[in-house]
Amino acid sequence: MNLETATPPVKSAPRWRLDPSTLHSSVAHTKRFLEYWTADRDFRQAYDADPLEAVRKYGLQADPRKLRALLDTQGIGIESEEVAAYRDFIRGKLEFRSRYRQEGAPSHPQFRAWRERQMKRACWELGPVRADSVVHAPICFELSQGCTVGCWFCGVGALPFGGNFEYNAENAALWRGTLAVLRDIVGPGAGCGFCYWATDPLDNPDYEKFILDFHEILGRLPQTTTAQPLRDLPRTRALLELSRRLTSGVERFSVLSPAQFRKLMEAFPPEELAMVELIPQFNSDASPKVSAGAVRDRLVKQNGAGVPENSTHDTEDGGTIACVSGFLVNMVERVARLISPCSANKRWPLGYLVFDEFRFDTATEFRAGMEAAIANSMKMSLHSDDPVCLNPQIKMTRQPEAVTLASTAFSAKLTSQIESTVLAEMIEQQATVSEIANARAERCGVPHLWTHQEIHGLWSAGLLDEEIFLRPRS
Numbered sequence: 001m002n003l004e005t006a007t008p009p010v011k012s013a014p015r016w017r018l019d020p021s022t023l024h025s026s027v028a029h030t031k032r033f034l035e036y037w038t039a040d041r042d043f044r045q046a047y048d049a050d051p052l053e054a055v056r057k058y059g060l061q062a063d064p065r066k067l068r069a070l071l072d073t074q075g076i077g078i079e080s081e082e083v084a085a086y087r088d089f090i091r092g093k094l095e096f097r098s099r100y101r102q103e104g105a106p107s108h109p110q111f112r113a114w115r116e117r118q119m120k121r122a123c124w125e126l127g128p129v130r131a132d133s134v135v136h137a138p139i140c141f142e143l144s145q146g147c148t149v150g151c152w153f154c155g156v157g158a159l160p161f162g163g164n165f166e167y168n169a170e171n172a173a174l175w176r177g178t179l180a181v182l183r184d185i186v187g188p189g190a191g192c193g194f195c196y197w198a199t200d201p202l203d204n205p206d207y208e209k210f211i212l213d214f215h216e217i218l219g220r221l222p223q224t225t226t227a228q229p230l231r232d233l234p235r236t237r238a239l240l241e242l243s244r245r246l247t248s249g250v251e252r253f254s255v256l257s258p259a260q261f262r263k264l265m266e267a268f269p270p271e272e273l274a275m276v277e278l279i280p281q282f283n284s285d286a287s288p289k290v291s292a293g294a295v296r297d298r299l300v301k302q303n304g305a306g307v308p309e310n311s312t313h314d315t316e317d318g319g320t321i322a323c324v325s326g327f328l329v330n331m332v333e334r335v336a337r338l339i340s341p342c343s344a345n346k347r348w349p350l351g352y353l354v355f356d357e358f359r360f361d362t363a364t365e366f367r368a369g370m371e372a373a374i375a376n377s378m379k380m381s382l383h384s385d386d387p388v389c390l391n392p393q394i395k396m397t398r399q400p401e402a403v404t405l406a407s408t409a410f411s412a413k414l415t416s417q418i419e420s421t422v423l424a425e426m427i428e429q430q431a432t433v434s435e436i437a438n439a440r441a442e443r444c445g446v447p448h449l450w451t452h453q454e455i456h457g458l459w460s461a462g463l464l465d466e467e468i469f470l471r472p473r474s
Helices: 028-039 042-050 051-057 081-103 110-126 128-132 169-185 187-192 208-216 233-245 258-267 296-304 363-377 421-428 435-444 448-460
Strands: 002-004 138-144 251-255 276-280 326-330 336-342 352-359 395-398 402-405 411-415
Touching: 002 326, 002 435, 028 081, 028 233, 028 258, 028 276, 081 187, 081 251, 110 128, 110 326, 128 336, 138 187, 169 187, 169 363, 187 251, 208 233, 208 276, 208 296, 208 411, 208 435, 233 435, 251 258, 258 276, 352 363, 421 435, 421 448
Parallel strands: 138 326, 251 276
Antiparallel strands: 002 411, 326 336, 336 352, 395 402, 402 411
């Protein structure tokens, strides 16, 4: 069974890796210039009036004449040394994200196959471009219950703050034991996890202690995203220095208002934020919101049936900010959930599916819960009596010459060296594997083994519905 799709272009390898010491001296200042351009309306107006005067007024060490290729089409072809260095920097970050996704693959074969299938499913549901931004981390932790920030746009629906997982002797033992279980089951890929979700990591005063344990046991310092970089500047600076020293990679600050942006510009020189992505959440053009979580909930309340027609997405295609295909572990509740990103909809308004869930109070119970979830909720293949149902986000069109599969973002032709018409017809009827194999054998003479192999190919490609196999949650 083949899916005929366009082959994406091969990306050239960057000349730069994520090592701040190798950055061209101009990169931090070019980045600062573009941050002002993106986030500060007053700067853009001043720049439009007089670029050189605007740069001088805002104290930027950048020559706008050399950066024009980054701003408008009239500058295309004018590749200055500064522009080339900055584009190298961006290519390096994209390559880092790609490597991060690859290195997050679990060693456990069943977990690994399940994650790969979820990545393919997400590509169909989200589209190749949006799916490429999802790292599918195998693990993430919440070290708090809820969040103090209360962002109106939270895509994973953070609850009001309800307390922290403190770093005391008992909790530290549970934490380190849990990390050791992940090291044993997931392998090196567990180091590609992180320690926040519907939380802000800096709400927990012991956050740094937890991530140092993470680094010690799993071999990496987890990436940090916070909306509170100004809450305690010495702490933030120390965290950035820790990141530089232990090569965490790129950190992220969610910037909630123009005033907060200006304070960040005053508090941190360009070099100090060279490896920090600033996300201007107040600018919908620079940081568009998906209709998942709090955004979707607000739109549903405002419009009754769902998102208005002029919205970017409707309630059946809400996008997602979820980036984990693995275990979401809340250390306060001591609950772990097996999740994977999906386009937010009525059943999954937070933009991720929940495949399994378990509670634990000890590292031993955490191990048993993980092993049970892997065994029961990460099917390697379909059994003979399992129904074969198409992913509800994918529509199938049967025509004499071809069978086409299409989602809102992607389409492909379903081809078979034997036949695809009866196969497609039986899938529409949600027949079982054995019923499809019998029908093709009787009507077309297709050997049962070949049908089983083709159905397995559809399953592995993320095209079949897995929600029908979800275990009831307590």
